[in-house]
Amino acid sequence: MTSMRAATAGLWVFLLVGCSGFPTPRAGLDFDDGLEADALLSRTVAAHGGDLRAYPGDFNLAMDGEWGRAIVRIQPVVTDVGFRIRAEERFRPSDDIYALRHEGPDGVKTVFRRGDAIEIWYNGELDSDPARRRATAMTTDAFQMFHFGPSFLLGRAVSVERLADRREASVRYRRILVTIQPGFGEAEEDQVVLWIHPETDLTWRMHITLNGFETTQGAHVDTTFLEYDQVGSFVFPARFVERVRGPIRIRAHDWWITARDQDRGWSEDDVRRPDFAAAAAADAGKN
16 A cells, blocks of 8 residues: 555656646736626625525535546545545534545445544544545545535635636636635645636636645646536535646546435534434435
């Protein structure tokens, strides 16, 4: 296992040669809309239904997906594809509880995340591997942001800057660069570029650094939202395409939400365990 990780890390460092750079601000930009970066962040949070941190209830979803072959070879610890194919997720934003039950060909992986705390079970056994802990903390934080929108950034943003607009598929997207501390997982800092639709103000793409794990440092990926769901007063992404943009350009992960529900009233004890219990137990959409 140690030699495999070393080889993987070595491959990733080698691939950094010729790395495609992460977006950076340019001086002297003028914008016809007159909107500052902070205003754009506020507008896209509002378009998604507001700051989730104030919501007292819970959100529950199920997802399924497919991994690209190349990313599995390059990042086996991060992708963890023996377990991370389908998932049930439980999120209560008001007290920062996010729990996931992954399933794959090797069995069930359950994750409990609250603040800096994280607990991980593989097939019912509490896991203590430090590399898996770092990788899981990073991916869990990133998926919370992808699935539940830009309000994730509000409590972590230390700077917000506007980038040049970018056109794709006939739409000229507004872009902002958000520096967050802490970053994803155990990273001290990461950066997130939001692509914001000029008419709906919905976030359409998130382009992020991944400083929380040794074999992803220097890498950056983007996730594009192809569909959205209305959930009460909130708008959440529903179909996702993730690509590695540097140091190489490859397809990483396609996934989609298969069911949702909300406000079950589960407790922390129901999700801080190797298998969800009581009000958290039923699959999303079947409570």
